[in-house]
Amino acid sequence: MTISADDQEVPPVHYRNDVIYLFAAFVSVFLLWAVTMPLFAAPDEQWHMVNAQGYARLDLTNPFTTDGIPVDAGSCYQFFPTITASCMELVWETPGTEVISRATDYPPVSHLIAALPATVVDGVSGAYVMRLWMAAVVAGVFTCAGALYLRSVSNRRHGIAALALATTPMVAFMSGAVSPSGLTAAAASLGVAACLHVRAVGVRRVNAWGVLVASALVVGSRRDGFVWAAVMSISLIPFVWGAVRVSWRRHGLRAKLTAVVAAVALGGLAGRRLVEYGVDFVQRHSVDVSGLRLEARGSFLELTYLRDLIGRFGWLDTRLPNVVYWLVIIAVFVWVASRWMEANASERWAAGLSILAIFCAPLIVGIFRSPYMQGRYLFPVWCTAMLVLGATSVQHRTTRWHRVLGIPVVLVWPAVHVVSWYVTLRRHTVGTDGPLVFWRWEDWSPPVIGVAGALLCATLTATIVAWALFSLARRVPNGCEPRRSSLHCRDAD
Numbered sequence: 001m002t003i004s005a006d007d008q009e010v011p012p013v014h015y016r017n018d019v020i021y022l023f024a025a026f027v028s029v030f031l032l033w034a035v036t037m038p039l040f041a042a043p044d045e046q047w048h049m050v051n052a053q054g055y056a057r058l059d060l061t062n063p064f065t066t067d068g069i070p071v072d073a074g075s076c077y078q079f080f081p082t083i084t085a086s087c088m089e090l091v092w093e094t095p096g097t098e099v100i101s102r103a104t105d106y107p108p109v110s111h112l113i114a115a116l117p118a119t120v121v122d123g124v125s126g127a128y129v130m131r132l133w134m135a136a137v138v139a140g141v142f143t144c145a146g147a148l149y150l151r152s153v154s155n156r157r158h159g160i161a162a163l164a165l166a167t168t169p170m171v172a173f174m175s176g177a178v179s180p181s182g183l184t185a186a187a188a189s190l191g192v193a194a195c196l197h198v199r200a201v202g203v204r205r206v207n208a209w210g211v212l213v214a215s216a217l218v219v220g221s222r223r224d225g226f227v228w229a230a231v232m233s234i235s236l237i238p239f240v241w242g243a244v245r246v247s248w249r250r251h252g253l254r255a256k257l258t259a260v261v262a263a264v265a266l267g268g269l270a271g272r273r274l275v276e277y278g279v280d281f282v283q284r285h286s287v288d289v290s291g292l293r294l295e296a297r298g299s300f301l302e303l304t305y306l307r308d309l310i311g312r313f314g315w316l317d318t319r320l321p322n323v324v325y326w327l328v329i330i331a332v333f334v335w336v337a338s339r340w341m342e343a344n345a346s347e348r349w350a351a352g353l354s355i356l357a358i359f360c361a362p363l364i365v366g367i368f369r370s371p372y373m374q375g376r377y378l379f380p381v382w383c384t385a386m387l388v389l390g391a392t393s394v395q396h397r398t399t400r401w402h403r404v405l406g407i408p409v410v411l412v413w414p415a416v417h418v419v420s421w422y423v424t425l426r427r428h429t430v431g432t433d434g435p436l437v438f439w440r441w442e443d444w445s446p447p448v449i450g451v452a453g454a455l456l457c458a459t460l461t462a463t464i465v466a467w468a469l470f471s472l473a474r475r476v477p478n479g480c481e482p483r484r485s486s487l488h489c490r491d492a493d
Contacts, residue, residue: 018472022146025468026167027139028461032421033176034131036446036454038085038428039124040074042177043315043374047071047103049127049178051111054101056118060108063100067122068093078315081432086444090124109220110180113137128447130178138175141186141217142167148210149193150472152200153391157473158339162390163189164413164469165332166383169311169420174376180221181376187217188232188380192387195236218380227361228380235353235384238346295366295373299359303329306358308375309382310416313424316374318432320416320423328416331408339389347392354385418462425454 040046050071054064069092076087117129146163153159166189175182194210201207218232219225298304307325312318336355343351358378365373426434429441429451438451445451 018147018150018475019143021468021472022163023139023143025465026142026146027136028464029167029172029417030135030139030175030182031132032457032461033173034135035128035449035457036421036425037173037176038074038077038088038444038446039090039127040071040078040088041085041314041424041428042174042179043376044103045177045179046074047101048106048111048114048180049130050099050101051103051106051108052114052130052178053118053122055108055111055115062104063098066097066099067095067118067126068097069099069127071099077428079317081314081317081427084431084434084443085428092123095122105223106180107220107222107225109217110183113183114178124447127178131176134178134182135176138182138186141183141190142175144210145186145189145193148190148197148207149387149391152193152196156475159390160469160472161335161409162386165335165390165409166386168309168382169417170309170313170376171379172417173311173313173420173424174379181379184218184222184225184228185379185383187214187221188228188383189387190214191218191232192236192384195240196387196391198240222377224377231353231357231361231381232384235350235388238349239388289367292363292366295362299362305362305373305375305378309358309378311420312375313420314427318424318427320420324416324419327412331412335409336385336389339392343389343392347388350388351385351392354381354388357381358385414462414465418458421458425451 046069049069050064050066053066053069054060057065059065070090073088073090074085077083077085114130114134117133118126121129149163150156150159153162166185171182171185175185190210191214194207194214197204197207197210215229218229222228303325306329307319308316310325310328311320336351340348340351358381361378361381362373425446426432426436426438426441429444431443434443435441438455441451446454449457
């Protein structure tokens with residue numbers, strides 16, 4: 001794939017302002033969750049904090065040296081949705097206390113990133129600073145992904161909708177906590193955006209670095225990172241194969257040797273680790289056909305994992321009303337169907353394989369006796385499907401009918417983010433059986449800002465996100481337009 005002379009007719013688009021708008025939207029949402037949820041409100045958050053504190057003190061093995069973090073403080077309300085966060089006693093023990101972490105088998109990348117604030121602050125303020133830092137880091141990775149993605153799509157508004165859909169309320173919740181899940185979602189989005197950019201303009205330094213950084217973050221942050229990296233690679237190879245082949249012929253011998261050595265090294269490491277992971281998993285668990293049937297019913301009949309991707313908050317103890325789930329599922333299904341009709345063969349392959357993984361990956365795990373699979377582990381394949389489908393729309397084929405099909409998402413998606421935040425804050429403030437109106441929330445409140453401050457922050461966040469998205473949507477003309485069977489862009493920085 002080459003950039004022909006007639007591509008010079010496409011006006012260059014400058015993308016620096018995109019970074020500002022995208023970062024403002026992402027960081028405001030993630031910080032809102034970070035400051036309004038109680039400590040240890042996300043699954044295994046305290047153990048990820050323990051690992052990060054150990055790394056900050058150059059302690060790389062279990063037990064980790066910590067600042068005395070009370071890892072059991074949240075156990076009084078975790079899994080008990082009617083009990084509020086006021087039961088916590090956030091009393092730190094003596095600095096230097098060793099704690100045995102339950103997250104020792106996680107790769108170290110996300111913990112190393114989270115460790116930076118722990119080198120200068122500790123205690124309860126240090127825990128919140130670690131949260132804010134991770135929210136900013138994840139927002140930064142999402143911003144890089146979004147900026148690269150909007151360079152690669154033919155219709156910016158559909159691309160913006162895809163970025164919004166990739167950032168589900170559950171993604172936002174996990175991104176506001178100290179957890180590798182939010183970072184994995186952002187990294188997967190960066191990898192997809194980089195591959196789409198390769199398809200659009202060929203192999204460039206920016207998209208090559210995007211693929212490398214995304215791969216390192218996905219594989220280096222999650223125990224199952226190799227699995228999701230493999231699924232994403234199989235999905236996206238048809239996208240980039242033509243552009244990589246053309247770029248290969250252009251580059252010199254030195255660049256080719258470097259690429260071959262890097263590919264062999266990564267392939268050898270990933271292949272060996274993937275085989276080891278699979279063999280270890282099979283050996284540690286016996287076959288359970290009944291478990292497979294339960295997973296199949298949850299995946300295909302009850303849509304359990306799809307609901308979890310939308311939002312199952314707290315320690316998986318806070319759900320949205322069923323009507324909200326069904327509204328979101330219907331709206332997303334309509335959007336996916338409309339984009340599917342615009343997709344070509346490689347786009348349908350990538351999106352279809354990712355969607356299939358959402359439903360079938362739990363079945364593979366369900367063959368064995370393991371409670372391992374949870375909805376948030378599926379962030380990489382969800383983000384892949386949404387971003388690929390968002391890049392399928394080609395302007396000259398987009399009809400009024402297809403534009404109308406996107407209206408349900410535009411109406412439902414902002415509302416479900418608001419409802420999700422409200423439901424989760426209420427659960428931790430007064431419990432799931434407490435009053436619905438916020439002026440009666442008196443049991444627990446976010447520290448420093450209180451309930452009134454949380455509502456003010458939510459209003460400010462909604463304003464910032466609306467401003468950022470409208471500003472992004474108004475930035476036309478597009479940077480890419482259809483030429484022959486693929487996208488060719490005149491890319492400007």
